Amino acid sequence: MAATLDLTLAVPISNSLAIIFTLIVGKVLGEDIGGKRAFAGMVLTVAGITLCITSSVTKTQGQPSAL
Structure with a gap:
């Protein structure tokens, strides 16, 4: 069973999550991440x-499955 995701949704999500994970890891490592604005x-x-x-x-609810 393969999971599929529309690229117009997958690319912005992965780019946004990369920034968030970078900030979280920076905070864990003790770096200054920018305070309230970050x-x-x-x-x-x-x-x-x-x-x-x-x-x-x-948008996809109500549409027949592609399987």
């Missing part, structure tokens, strides 16, 4: 990813 950016990024995913899910 945290606000992470929250907005996660909110954007959530909107993309919910939009994709609601």
